[in-house]
Amino acid sequence: GAVVSQHPSRVICKSGTSVKIECRSLDFQATTMFWYRQFPKKSLMLMATSNEGSKATYEQGVEKDKFLINHASLTLSTLTVTSAHPEDSSFYICSAFTGGDTEAFFGQGTRLTVV
Amino acid sequence: DQQVKQNSPSLSVQEGRISILNCDYTNSMFDYFLWYKKYPAEGPTFLISISSIKDKNEDGRFTVFLNKSAKHLSLHIVPSQPGDSAVYFCAASQDYGGATNKLIFGTGTLLAVQP
Numbered sequence: 001g002a003v004v005s006q007h008p009s010r011v012i013c014k015s016g017t018s019v020k021i022e023c024r025s026l027d028f029q030a031t032t033m034f035w036y037r038q039f040p041k042k043s044l045m046l047m048a049t050s051n052e053g054s055k056a057t058y059e060q061g062v063e064k065d066k067f068l069i070n071h072a073s074l075t076l077s078t079l080t081v082t083s084a085h086p087e088d089s090s091f092y093i094c095s096a097f098t099g100g101d102t103e104a105f106f107g108q109g110t111r112l113t114v115v
Numbered sequence: 116d117q118q119v120k121q122n123s124p125s126l127s128v129q130e131g132r133i134s135i136l137n138c139d140y141t142n143s144m145f146d147y148f149l150w151y152k153k154y155p156a157e158g159p160t161f162l163i164s165i166s167s168i169k170d171k172n173e174d175g176r177f178t179v180f181l182n183k184s185a186k187h188l189s190l191h192i193v194p195s196q197p198g199d200s201a202v203y204f205c206a207a208s209q210d211y212g213g214a215t216n217k218l219i220f221g222t223g224t225l226l227a228v229q230p
Contacts, residue, residue, distance in 0.1 A: 006158070034217070043117075044159070044204060044220040093158050095218075104218060106151075106158030 003027055004096050006107025013084055013114055021079045021110045023094030029074035030096035034104070038091040050077040084114040118142045119207050121221035129229050134192040136224050138205035141186065145207040149218065150179060150190045153202045195228045
């Protein structure tokens with residue numbers, strides 16, 4: 001099946017710094033990618049829809065200036081957590097659809113810990 | 116407002132028996148439903164899906180049932196195997212395959228299959 005690669009898998013950063021997470025579709029082009037966040041024992045919460053060549057669409061309650069999304073090419077979307085704080089510590093997952101497929105393919109996820 | 120709900124946070128089943136995972140939704144506009152399996156620190160992987168025009172879809176040991184009038188779906192795993200132990204998320208979408216492709220996830224059910 002299609003492969004979505006997410007990097008890094010784990011990152012620890014200091015409070016106040018920024019962290020960039022990459023999501024790549026390895027063998028297909030994805031005009032749309034999605035970013036999710038999972039809190040412990042909670043659901044996967046959709047944060048934003050990343051559109052290639054245009055601005056991302058954020059879900060209600062998600063801070064645009066806090067979570068910067070860039071979808072510069074058909075195979076790469078990045079999520080930058082700016083001025084990270086401990087409450088941003090979470091598991092972030094991206095997903096993408098291949099053209100015509102009926103299921104999303106997910107990256108491996110990134111465990112962010114802000115200390 | 117949780118549009119997709121999995122009311123059982125955990126389920127324990129003996130190997131060889133049937134596992135039944137339940138999911139309820141509130142949005143009558145959802146037209147496509149999916150089940151994902153997730154191991155710790157990994158991205159979800161697709162299991163099985165069903166369109167709202169069907170009431171059953173079967174794939175090997177996995178069967179998904181949809182009751183539109185009750186806004187309820189369930190995933191049956193028969194026979195259950197220890198390797199099935201994971202968190203299972205149901206997800207729903209409106210206009211799946213269309214412009215949005217957004218998935219709304221339930222909170223997950225941790226399945227433990229005892230040898």
